[in-house]
Amino acid sequence: MVSGNKRVSGNKRVSGNKRVNGNKRVSGNKRTSGNQRVSGNKRVSGSKRVSANKRVSGNKRISGNQRVSGNQRVRGNQRVSSNQMISGNQRVSGNQRISGKGQWQPKDQRQGSAATKGSAARFSGNQRISGNKRVSGSKRVSSHKRRTVRYCSLEE
Incomplete structure (x- = not known):
């Protein structure tokens, strides 16, 4: 039995089943603001169950069961769902509406929109995609759809 003040410093690694229940309220100086950069391999495995009212203040709102694996680099204030690689300040949720420069992996994401x-x-590039819109190739306006305006001079 260890009594007294115990101070743990250095790398603390928590693995296995972590179950947090009851009312957990985070208050005080725990506000995440500004640009946060998470880099390197961040692997969260095992069943992490957070139940009851958990109140997190600041610009980090994460909802749903999420499993984050692989190299993920998140910068800026973002709401991230499913496994995605997002660069720039973007908010991706539900039906995915992407504006600005987005780099997507060319693999199937069946849980998306x-x-x-x-x-x-x-x-790739600056594209804004909403709903069931499939943008492919370059759109060419064929020559018979060109509107030509002819200026006729009236001769007297």
Whole structure:
């Protein structure tokens, strides 16, 4: 039995089943603000069960059961669901509406919206995609649809 003040410093690694229940309220100076950069391999495994009212203040709102694996680099204030690689300040939730420069992996994401379901969604450049819109190739306006305006001079 260890009594007295116990101070643990250094790398603390928690693995296995961590079960947190009851009312957990985080208050005081625990506010996450500004740019936060999480880099390297962050692997969360095992069943992590958080139940009851958990109140987290600041710009980090994470909902649903999430499993984060592989190399993920998250910068800026973001709401991230499913496994995605997101660069820039973007908020991705539910039906995925992506504006700005987004780099997507060319693999199937079947838990996403209907725009990315079933086909390999590969988006690059400045594109804004909402709903069931599939953008592919370059749109050419054919020559017979060109409107030509002819200026006729009236000769007297």
